[in-house]
Amino acid sequence: MIAKSMESYVKGSSAIRAMFEEGAKLAKIYGRENVYDFSLGNPNVAPPEEIKQSIIDILEAEEPTFVHGYMNNAGYEDVRNTIAQHLNKLHGTQFTEKNILMTVGAAGGLNVTFKTLIDPEDEVIAFAPYFGEYRSYAANYGANLVVIPPNLPTFQPDLNKLAQSITAKTKAIIINSPNNPTGIVYSEETIKQMAQILTDKEKEFGTDIYLIADEPYRELAYDGVSVPYVTKYYKNTIVGYSYSKSLSLPGERIGYLVMPDELSDFENIISAATTANRILGFVNAPSIMQRVVARCINSAVDVNIYNKNRETLYNGLIEMGYECIKPEGAFYLFVKSPIEDEAEFCNMAKEHRVLIVPGSSFACPGYIRMAYCVSYDTIIGALPQMKKVMDEVKNGATKK
Numbered sequence: 001m002i003a004k005s006m007e008s009y010v011k012g013s014s015a016i017r018a019m020f021e022e023g024a025k026l027a028k029i030y031g032r033e034n035v036y037d038f039s040l041g042n043p044n045v046a047p048p049e050e051i052k053q054s055i056i057d058i059l060e061a062e063e064p065t066f067v068h069g070y071m072n073n074a075g076y077e078d079v080r081n082t083i084a085q086h087l088n089k090l091h092g093t094q095f096t097e098k099n100i101l102m103t104v105g106a107a108g109g110l111n112v113t114f115k116t117l118i119d120p121e122d123e124v125i126a127f128a129p130y131f132g133e134y135r136s137y138a139a140n141y142g143a144n145l146v147v148i149p150p151n152l153p154t155f156q157p158d159l160n161k162l163a164q165s166i167t168a169k170t171k172a173i174i175i176n177s178p179n180n181p182t183g184i185v186y187s188e189e190t191i192k193q194m195a196q197i198l199t200d201k202e203k204e205f206g207t208d209i210y211l212i213a214d215e216p217y218r219e220l221a222y223d224g225v226s227v228p229y230v231t232k233y234y235k236n237t238i239v240g241y242s243y244s245k246s247l248s249l250p251g252e253r254i255g256y257l258v259m260p261d262e263l264s265d266f267e268n269i270i271s272a273a274t275t276a277n278r279i280l281g282f283v284n285a286p287s288i289m290q291r292v293v294a295r296c297i298n299s300a301v302d303v304n305i306y307n308k309n310r311e312t313l314y315n316g317l318i319e320m321g322y323e324c325i326k327p328e329g330a331f332y333l334f335v336k337s338p339i340e341d342e343a344e345f346c347n348m349a350k351e352h353r354v355l356i357v358p359g360s361s362f363a364c365p366g367y368i369r370m371a372y373c374v375s376y377d378t379i380i381g382a383l384p385q386m387k388k389v390m391d392e393v394k395n396g397a398t399k400k
């Protein structure tokens with residue numbers, strides 16, 4: 001028998017994966033090219049060519065026992081130093097390798113952060129809609145996830161509600177910009193106001209409140225929009241970064257945490273996080289991938305490919321009468337369901353071989369998410385299908 005504590009995770013985490021598996025089934029029946037699968041944030045843009053070359057170079061040129069061996073649980077020092085210098089160049093920060101901990105993707109980094117900070121009954125605040133795994137991660141360490149309801153129609157964080165939600169038990173706030181599932185980016189003004197609220201509340205309660213910035217989509221921003229670097233605005237910030245999307249390497253499980261010197265209890269946090277990396281079973285981030293990302297520090301995927309998808313899908317859906325905020329980053333559209341029950345709408349779309357995910361997976365019912373990290377052909381093929389679904393809605397042809 002499985003542990004009772006696992007039962008709710010298993011039930012709760014299956015909606016997106018279930019849709020993905022549904023896609024595989026439909027593909028067998030109708031052919032892969034006739035199924036329009038927008039269910040999963042799995043990048044369709046190939047990693048930059050230099051990734052492959054650097055793997056080859058590392059295997060040929062570097063000492064095998066070094067490349068395949070254990071290292072400091074925080075990661076190779078030279079890799080962490082390269083990342084720190086890169087961040088300093090981009091953001092005018094002053095990090096050293098001491099501030100960087102290599103992780104098993106963003107998910108590994110978030111788990112390390114929670115393990116480091118959270119005692120049972122601590123509160124972690126998240127803004128809906130949010131990446132559904134936050135709930136499981138928080139629960140895994142006994143935290144209560146306090147959810148601030150969606151701020152419609154902009155989906156910008158509701159800062160008044162944030163101020164009202166912070167208590168003496170608040171240990172952390174988690175933010176994600178560019179955002180999954182809405183694609184919105186938090187402006188500098190928003191980050192500044194948020195920082196002021198947290199500073200005031202730390203004083204009021206005499207506590208440390210950590211701001212966790214989950215940033216796997218940092219590089220995926222459009223129309224020249226800038227994504228503020230949060231450590232510059234609030235001293236108790238921990239940044240979680242990942243190469244899953246920025247270099248299209250989600251299966252390789254590589255990312256890092258940034259823990260600035262200014263953090264309250266800095267030395268203890270660093271050693272606790274390094275220990276957490278080990279005792280959660282990661283031990284260290286994958287060794288070859290650490291060396292790859294350092295060699296490819298200036299590489300990036302071609303964001304223009306996602307941008308073209310974004311423009312075509314967004315404009316196409318708006319023309320049909322769908323309502324949606326135009327995303328400024330990441331690769332998701334968060335569309336208002338034209339009928340109240342968005343799960344039913346997802347079923348209607350599935351009947352037309354379009355796979356999308358209900359907003360309730362992100363604590364935001366009434367909306368659906370489309371991950372547009374798909375081929376352009378998929379976008380073009382899906383649009384007429386989405387039109388048919390809208391026509392059915394207009395004709396009152398829901399199954400209710």
Ligand code: PLP
Nearest residue numbers: 041105106107131176180242244
């Ligand atoms: N955080 C957010 C907001 C995500 O969307 C994802 C993945 O989709 C993750 C974290 C996990 O990323 P990784 O694959 O790097 O663990």
